[in-house]
Amino acid sequence: MAQQKTDGLIAPTRRAVLKGVAATGLATAMPGHLYGATDEPIRVGFQVHRTGIGASYGRWYDRTTTAAARVINEAGGINGRPLEIIAEDDGTDPKRGAEVLEKFANQHNCDIAYGTLFSHVVIGSAPRAAELKLPYFVVSEGHHVASGMLNRYTLQPGITDVKSQVQAMAPFVAANLGKKVTMIYPDFAFGHNHRDFFGDAIEKEGGQVVAKIAIPPTETSFTRYFPQIPRETEVIYHVMVGPAVLTFVKEMGEFFGPSSPEIFGFIDSLEAVDLATPGLEFLDGSFFWEGHPRYAQPDQTEYDKFYREQVGVDENGASVDDPRDVSTYSHMFACWETLHVIKDGMEAAGYKGPQDRAALIEAVEAMTDMPESRAHPQGPKIFNGKTHQVFGVQYISQVNGGRLDVKHVTSIEDGLYPDEVDYTTQPL
Amino acid sequence: MSRAVGLHLGVIAALLALQFVLPAYHHGVLARVMVMAVFAMGYNVMFGYTGLLSLGHAMFFAAGMYGMGLAMKQWDVPLVPAFLLGIAAAFLLALVVGVLALRTAGVAFMIVTLMFSQSLFLAILHFGAITRGDEGFALARSLRQVAGLDLAAPATRYFAAWGLFSVVLLGTLALVRSRRGRVLVAIRENEERTRMLGYDVWRHKLMAVVVSGTICGAAGAAYGVLFGYVGASFSQVPYSIFPLLWVLLGGAGTVIGPFVGTLFMFYLIDLSSGLTDAYMLVVGVALVLLTLFLPRGLMGSLRDRGMKWLP
Numbered sequence: 001m002a003q004q005k006t007d008g009l010i011a012p013t014r015r016a017v018l019k020g021v022a023a024t025g026l027a028t029a030m031p032g033h034l035y036g037a038t039d040e041p042i043r044v045g046f047q048v049h050r051t052g053i054g055a056s057y058g059r060w061y062d063r064t065t066t067a068a069a070r071v072i073n074e075a076g077g078i079n080g081r082p083l084e085i086i087a088e089d090d091g092t093d094p095k096r097g098a099e100v101l102e103k104f105a106n107q108h109n110c111d112i113a114y115g116t117l118f119s120h121v122v123i124g125s126a127p128r129a130a131e132l133k134l135p136y137f138v139v140s141e142g143h144h145v146a147s148g149m150l151n152r153y154t155l156q157p158g159i160t161d162v163k164s165q166v167q168a169m170a171p172f173v174a175a176n177l178g179k180k181v182t183m184i185y186p187d188f189a190f191g192h193n194h195r196d197f198f199g200d201a202i203e204k205e206g207g208q209v210v211a212k213i214a215i216p217p218t219e220t221s222f223t224r225y226f227p228q229i230p231r232e233t234e235v236i237y238h239v240m241v242g243p244a245v246l247t248f249v250k251e252m253g254e255f256f257g258p259s260s261p262e263i264f265g266f267i268d269s270l271e272a273v274d275l276a277t278p279g280l281e282f283l284d285g286s287f288f289w290e291g292h293p294r295y296a297q298p299d300q301t302e303y304d305k306f307y308r309e310q311v312g313v314d315e316n317g318a319s320v321d322d323p324r325d326v327s328t329y330s331h332m333f334a335c336w337e338t339l340h341v342i343k344d345g346m347e348a349a350g351y352k353g354p355q356d357r358a359a360l361i362e363a364v365e366a367m368t369d370m371p372e373s374r375a376h377p378q379g380p381k382i383f384n385g386k387t388h389q390v391f392g393v394q395y396i397s398q399v400n401g402g403r404l405d406v407k408h409v410t411s412i413e414d415g416l417y418p419d420e421v422d423y424t425t426q427p428l
Numbered sequence: 429m430s431r432a433v434g435l436h437l438g439v440i441a442a443l444l445a446l447q448f449v450l451p452a453y454h455h456g457v458l459a460r461v462m463v464m465a466v467f468a469m470g471y472n473v474m475f476g477y478t479g480l481l482s483l484g485h486a487m488f489f490a491a492g493m494y495g496m497g498l499a500m501k502q503w504d505v506p507l508v509p510a511f512l513l514g515i516a517a518a519f520l521l522a523l524v525v526g527v528l529a530l531r532t533a534g535v536a537f538m539i540v541t542l543m544f545s546q547s548l549f550l551a552i553l554h555f556g557a558i559t560r561g562d563e564g565f566a567l568a569r570s571l572r573q574v575a576g577l578d579l580a581a582p583a584t585r586y587f588a589a590w591g592l593f594s595v596v597l598l599g600t601l602a603l604v605r606s607r608r609g610r611v612l613v614a615i616r617e618n619e620e621r622t623r624m625l626g627y628d629v630w631r632h633k634l635m636a637v638v639v640s641g642t643i644c645g646a647a648g649a650a651y652g653v654l655f656g657y658v659g660a661s662f663s664q665v666p667y668s669i670f671p672l673l674w675v676l677l678g679g680a681g682t683v684i685g686p687f688v689g690t691l692f693m694f695y696l697i698d699l700s701s702g703l704t705d706a707y708m709l710v711v712g713v714a715l716v717l718l719t720l721f722l723p724r725g726l727m728g729s730l731r732d733r734g735m736k737w738l739p
Contacts, residue, residue, distance in 0.1 A: 050705060089701060093666075094564070094659050099460065099698075106453035119563045120659050127566050127656030131580045142563065149566055188553045189561035216550060 041084035042077070042346065044069075044339070045104030045113040045134075047125065052092030054118045056272040060328045061115060061139065062087065064335040067311045078343045079351060086110055094124020101125050105132040111354060112342065115139055115335060119189065126150040133428075135357050137342060139334040141165070141291075143193060146389035148421025152428060155364055155388040158338030159291070159331065160381075162190075163197045164415035168394045169264070169289055170201035172408050177262040177287065178234025179207035184225070185239045187214035194239045194266070215240065222248050226255040238265045245269045246279050253282030263287070267294070267397075267404075271328040274318075276402040283399045287407070290395040291330035292378045295403045307336060307377035316403065333378045340375035341367070341383075358428040365424055382412055386422040391415050432739045436601055439684060440594045447586050457698075459586045461691050462593040463650050464670075468678070468686030469596050470643030471671035476680035477604055478636040479616030483538045483668050484545030485644055487525070490663035491518040492645025494552065494559065497658030500571050502558065507574045511649050518645020519638060521548075526637030530630060542668070549663040564659025572653055585654045592650050593687075596643055601683045603639065604739055612636055613681075644671075677718060679725030683739050688726050 046065055049058030069083045077083055086108045090097040097116065104110040112135040116122045119142035126144075129136035130151040138145065138156050143163045145156040173181065181202055185191030191214065199209045210230050215222065222244075229236065240248045252260075263286035275283070294317030296308065311332070312320045319325035341364065349356055349363035365385035372380045381392035391412050397404035446458060467489055474480045495517025499505040505513065529540045552559045559565075572579040579588055603609045611632050614622040623629045652658045661667070670693075671686075678689025696714055700707040722729040731738040 051708060089705070089707075094657060094661055098655055098657070099457070102453060102456045103698075106451070106456065120661055123564055123566050124655075124657040124659055124661075127569070127580070130569065131656075144563065151566075151569075187556075189556055189563040192556045192561060217553065218546075218550070 039082065041082045042079075042351075043084050043086055043108060043110040044342070045101070045108060045110035046085050046087040046115040047090050047097060047100050047104075047113055047121070048087050048115055049092040049117060049121070050087075050089035052090075054092035054121075057117050057328045057331060058089075058092075060272070060332045061117060061335050064311050064332040065115060065339065068336040068339040071310055072339060072343055078346045083339070083343070090116070090121055090125075092118050092121060094120050097121040097125040098128045101128045101132065101134060101136070105134045109354075110134070111351070112137060112357070112360070114338060114342065117141075117331065119144055122154070123149065126154045129153045133357060135361055137338050139331070139338050141331065141334075143197075146384075146387040146420060148387075148423075150388075152361065152388075152423045152426040155361070157341040157364060157367070157383050157388075157390045158336075159334035159390065160392050160394070160415060161389055162193045163417060164389075164391055165266075165289060165291070165394055166194055166197040167201040167417060168410040168414035169396065170198065170205045170207070171414060172396050172410070173235060173237070173264055174202060174205035174207045176408075177264055179205075180210045180230075180232050180234040181207060181237050182211040182213065182229050182233040182235070182261075183209055183237045183239075184213045184215065184229075185237075186241060187216050190241065190268075191215075191239060194237075198237065217242070220244055220247065222251045223255065226252065229261075233261050235262045235264055236260070238263065238269065240269050245273075246277065249282055250279040253279075256282075265289070267291070267330045271330060272326050274324065274326050275399060275404065284401070285399060287396055287398050288404060289330075290397050290404065290406070292333045293395050293397060293404065293406050294327070294329040295397075295405070297406050301372065301377070303372060303374050303377035306374050307333065311336070337370075337376050337378065337381075341370070344375075361428060379409075380412065384419065386424055387419050388423050431737050432601070432605075435738075436597055436684065439687070440590075440597065443590055443593070447583065447590065452582070455582060455586060457694065459582075459589040459654065460651075461694050462589040462687075463647055463654060464674070464694075465687040465690040466593055466596045466650065467644050467647035468671045468674040468690050469600050469683075470640045470647060472675045472680065472683075472686045473600060473603065473612075473643065474636050474640035475672065476675055476682070476685070477609065477616060478612045478633060479619075480633065480636065481538055481672075482541040482640075483665075483672075484525075484541030484543070485640075485671055486663050486665070486667035487541075487545040487548040488518045488522055488641035488644035489648035489651075489667060490548060490552070490660070491521045491641075492648030492650075493652045493658050493662055494648075495645070496649035497565065497567060497652045498558065500567060501565060501658075507572065507579075507653065511653060514649030514652070515642060515646050518648065519642045522638045522641025522645075523634075525641070526634045530633050530637065542665070545663065545665070545668055549660060552660045552663055559660070562660045564657060564661070567652060567656045567658065569656065572656060579654055580656060588654060589650065592646065596646070597683065597687070600643075601739060604683060608632065608635065616681075673715070675725075677715070677725055679728030679731070682725070682727040682731060685725055685727040692726065 048062055069085050072083050088100045090100045101113050104113045114137040116138045117140050122138045122140045130153040136154045139158055141159045143161045146161050185194050213225050213228050265288050267288045267290050296315035313327050314320045317327050317329045345360050345364040349359040351360050367383045370376050370381040379393040381390045383390045394410040395406050396408040397406045471485050492514040496510045496514030499510040499513045525544050532540050553561050569580045577584050611627050674689035675686050679685030700710040
């Protein structure tokens with residue numbers, strides 16, 4: 001706007017005022033938003049599992065990402081620039097994942113990459129992110145980031161990792177369900193993480209793991225494993241995943257009948273699965289870890305309500321368009337929160353283009369408290385810039401008549417553990 | 429110099445020249461395609477030239493990858509010896525699998541190779557404390573240096589992939605034009621007649637399995653070194669099917685066919701995924717059409733239609 005300096009004051013000319021009024025009127029008439037002087041979009045490469053084993057998660061990650069981008073754009077975008085999501089299917093395959101990152105950096109000219117869930121795709125892609133100097137914001141819950149296995153260009157600011165989640169469960173399990181635990185888990189990395197992290201955590205609470213039953217991933221029937229559960233077992237801790245989980249629950253119910261130990265599981269087993277599915281009745285009364293409560297609770301926050309409406313999820317955690325389409329509610333909030341962290345990081349760094357990628361990483365590393373808000377509807381969080389990992393609250397819910405009711409919310413401190421890496425010492 | 433040798437040297441020269449002109453994205457793609465084409469060329473020795481259809485070649489790729497990766501990560505072995513250890517692991521596995529699997533033939537051979545491969549996959553998962561199970565592990569950039577060269581740098585990576593590709597392409601060409609190579613083709617065409625002519629069929633088949641597995645292992649070790657990741661997904665069934673598809677597409681029993689098939693398949697997926705979310709349907713239709721109209725693959729069809737000299 002043209003300005004005229006008068007006696008040390010800035011006074012606009014009459015013509016400039018008229019131009020400004022006209023421009024404001026035009027902008028107000030524009031639907032949705034007003035962007036800044038440069039409308040060149042911020043391009044976010046979204047590495048999404050549209051096919052392969054992660055497809056059911058990918059569908060909801062896609063919807064959440066679309067909703068978050070819309071909300072951010074309606075609020076003025078990032079630094080006044082619109083956010084554009086460039087989605088590419090990685091087939092839930094690490095080789096294709098690495099190729100997709102190359103495509104983001106060298107073909108789509110994306111500013112950053114984001115959105116990966118499955119750990120093996122993250123680990124297969126992360127080396128390329130560092131080589132391409134492409135900030136890579138993963139939404140994976142794997143311990144791979146905080147363990148120090150990856151690099152300075154890979155960050156996980158939107159979801160807690162499995163070590164933190166599992167560790168935070170032990171005090172509740174020991175105090176409320178029992179101290180003698182039998183673990184049943186799939187015989188691959190996801191199950192091994194639970195075995196190792198929970199075993200250590202429950203011992204600190206005065207409990208013990210009395211049996212560890214690893215089930216090969218190719219197994220389709222589980223009856224021969226149940227007799228291995230010791231009689232002294234007070235709690236069964238299960239983390240079975242995949243299509244066989246329904247068979248697992250059904251056969252466990254047939255084995256125990258009405259007199260079973262307490263049962264505690266991770267909702268990963270039943271993400272995107274309706275709890276009212278025939279065969280799951282046996283789980284009634286059992287407990288689950290939830291990353292974010294699937295069913296709207298009586299004390300639902302305004303933030304969760306807003307988030308749920310924007311993504312298109314009803315009070316039962318299913319699509320508002322199709323009640324049979326159950327969401328992956330315990331994980332997908334992390335897409336929403338991660339995009340908001342990216343927005344905050346870019347604004348703090350004064351991000352203008354790829355030349356500011358290093359500044360963006362430093363800006364995110366400098367973040368600490370993330371209060372519960374519309375940007376963080378799952379709950380408050382603390383980001384650890386050294387380990388590139390966020391920490392937050394966890395929910396423990398009980399199955400009650402085909403829905404999940406929250407019984408306990410852990411503190412952030414329950415999930416903290418000593419740093420295993422300091423990525424800030426690595427060069428950018 | 430024969431036309432065949434000239435063609436293959438020309439391909440190698442063209443790929444070298446492309447290093448200097450390709451845009452960044454396609455430069456990276458071609459480096460990866462050359463590594464995966466080595467995998468396909470290894471498969472072609474056994475399937476295309478010897479007629480042994482394996483459904484378990486992912487195990488050799490994974491053996492090379494894990495042999496190299498674990499040596500570097502667990503025992504701090506430097507890159508070059510680790511790479512050689514990866515190849516040695518694939519060689520040994522191929523020798524053992526060959527000795528056992530070649531007691532069968534036909535469908536049984538396919539099933540046995542599939543089962544061996546699945547066993548390796550499950551073993552990788554089971555020994556997760558060492559292998560990191562299905563998640564796998566990344567190889568830090570600092571480990572991927574040799575003689576002052578950074579194998580994670582685009583140009584170095586391309587040259588390394590090109591070098592391996594060239595050696596295997598020319599090696600395969602030499603093999604199939606040699607006396608032993610002709611015996612392999614004879615076995616493929618008529619095993620009984622070859623035996624009747626006095627050739628030791630079993631030994632030649634075992635040689636094919638070992639050469640094939642070793643080349644595939646070199647590809648796996650190279651992938652890990654050049655792209656910094658070692659993971660169990662490379663030992664799963666799809667990675668046994670991919671080389672079969674690449675070879676069938678490019679032309680089974682042609683030396684250059686596996687490279688053409690790998691390149692074609694990559695861009696078919698890459699381009700169609702930019703057009704529609706249902707890109708696997710597009711890929712499927714394209715493969716069906718190619719099978720219907722070019723049943724001997726792209727290079728195999730060229731050989732049928734004039735380029736009879738194509739090895």
